[in-house]
Amino acid sequence: MLTRLASTSHEELYRVDDPETGLRGFIALHSTRLGPAAGGLRMRVYDGDAAAIDDVLNLSRGMSYKNAAAGLPLGGGKAVIMGDPARDKTPALLRAMGRAIEALQGRYWTAEDMGMAPDDMAEIARETRFVAGLDHGQHASGDPSPITAKGVFNAMRAGAAEVFGSDDLRSRHVAVQGLGHVGWHLCRLLHEAGAHLSVADMNAGRVANAVSEFGACAVAPEQIHATEADIFAPCAVGGILNARTIPEIRARLVVGAANNQLAMPEDGDALHARGILYLPDYVANGGGIINVAAEILRITDSGPWVAERLDAMQATMTQILNRAKGEGLSPAPIADRMIEDQLLQVAV
Numbered sequence: 414m415l416t417r418l419a420s421t422s423h424e425e426l427y428r429v430d431d432p433e434t435g436l437r438g439f440i441a442l443h444s445t446r447l448g449p450a451a452g453g454l455r456m457r458v459y460d461g462d463a464a465a466i467d468d469v470l471n472l473s474r475g476m477s478y479k480n481a482a483a484g485l486p487l488g489g490g491k492a493v494i495m496g497d498p499a500r501d502k503t504p505a506l507l508r509a510m511g512r513a514i515e516a517l518q519g520r521y522w523t524a525e526d527m528g529m530a531p532d533d534m535a536e537i538a539r540e541t542r543f544v545a546g547l548d549h550g551q552h553a554s555g556d557p558s559p560i561t562a563k564g565v566f567n568a569m570r571a572g573a574a575e576v577f578g579s580d581d582l583r584s585r586h587v588a589v590q591g592l593g594h595v596g597w598h599l600c601r602l603l604h605e606a607g608a609h610l611s612v613a614d615m616n617a618g619r620v621a622n623a624v625s626e627f628g629a630c631a632v633a634p635e636q637i638h639a640t641e642a643d644i645f646a647p648c649a650v651g652g653i654l655n656a657r658t659i660p661e662i663r664a665r666l667v668v669g670a671a672n673n674q675l676a677m678p679e680d681g682d683a684l685h686a687r688g689i690l691y692l693p694d695y696v697a698n699g700g701g702i703i704n705v706a707a708e709i710l711r712i713t714d715s716g717p718w719v720a721e722r723l724d725a726m727q728a729t730m731t732q733i734l735n736r737a738k739g740e741g742l743s744p745a746p747i748a749d750r751m752i753e754d755q756l757l758q759v760a761v
């Protein structure tokens with residue numbers, strides 16, 4: 414079921430195949446330097462194996478950086494399943510993925526990501542011990558999305574202080590792309606803080622709900638990045654900050670939950686050149702993995718533990734923004750450099 418593939422950039426890369434259940438996917442362990450590789454399981458349609466491998470390699474590398482930025486004793490890993498979650502996801506397929514994860518003997522811990530829900534994690538847990546984000550069980554941490562949203566919200570306040578001179582989000586106009594698990598919670602926090610919302614999602618029902626619940630303004634998905642707003646919050650797919658979209662962005666601050674928002678590393682510089690402050694995604698969206706880590710690390714009183722680490726993550730973001738300002742650079746390369754230095758200091 415697991416076939417090891419060669420990789421020069423990652424510690425381990427596997428193809429996962431189970432013809433009986435239709436499972437096709439990949440698992441990548443980028444680094445176990447800080448601890449077991451941890452990172453979510455994503456299910457989506459890919460344009461072939463190469464696209465899925467690219468995604469799992471990028472995402473798992475991102476997890477090494479994210480876990481380090483969140484101050485966790487965890488390395489970086491990720492898994493992807495190729496398929497449409499609405500059509501192809503079955504209990505048997507999820508259990509097959511669970512068996513593949515179990516075969517890695519704890520070197521990789523999985524959790525929820527795009528296309529997955531807590532119930533799916535429970536199905537996977539029938540076959541493996543190395544799954545977190547469960548609703549039930551002694552250390553169950555549940556859906557990480559509300560904590561992810563809280564971390565993004567905190568980061569947004571730090572960014573607002575930098576760009577607008579105040580971290581108060583009241584009356585700020587935020588364009589949110591994606592009203593899924595994280596986007597929805599983020600909208601609620603922003604609404605409660607008095608922000609105005611423009612929203613987009615491929616799912617018209619979610620948009621209609623946001624319009625009625627938060628008084629949000631509906632925007633076409635292909636236009637949301639270009640909304641005349643103060644802040645753009647990508648909470649859907651990666652690669653949204655690219656050569657085509659960056660010239661059209663009208664917000665002065667970009668911060669959201671989506672992983673790998675920059676299509677290319679240079680896109681961070683392109684945003685900086687346009688005077689747009691981009692907050693590194695893997696620092697802003699680390700709340701979810703902090704919540705999941707409490708389960709992996711078997712923390713008993715997890716509430717205060719999680720809150721403490723969210724505060725530390727916020728302090729790290731502020732430190733990155735200060736350094737970026739001092740050096741006149743985009744926060745993206747500054748964050749990378751800080752984390753790479755941190756990883757290098759750990760003995761192999």
Ligand code: NAD
Pocket residue numbers: 525526527528529557558559561590591592593594595596613614615616619634635648649650651670671672698699701702
């Ligand atoms: P989700 O699957 O629950 O929601 C994604 C939403 O985006 C869906 O409603 C989908 O219809 C919408 N969408 C997809 N393509 C779109 C497009 N082009 N325009 C507008 N909407 C679009 O996923 P989620 O858990 O909310 O995660 C969102 C992003 O945040 C992902 O990139 C994920 O990797 C990242 N993330 C999530 C967590 C977490 O705790 N769930 C933690 C860290 C990072």
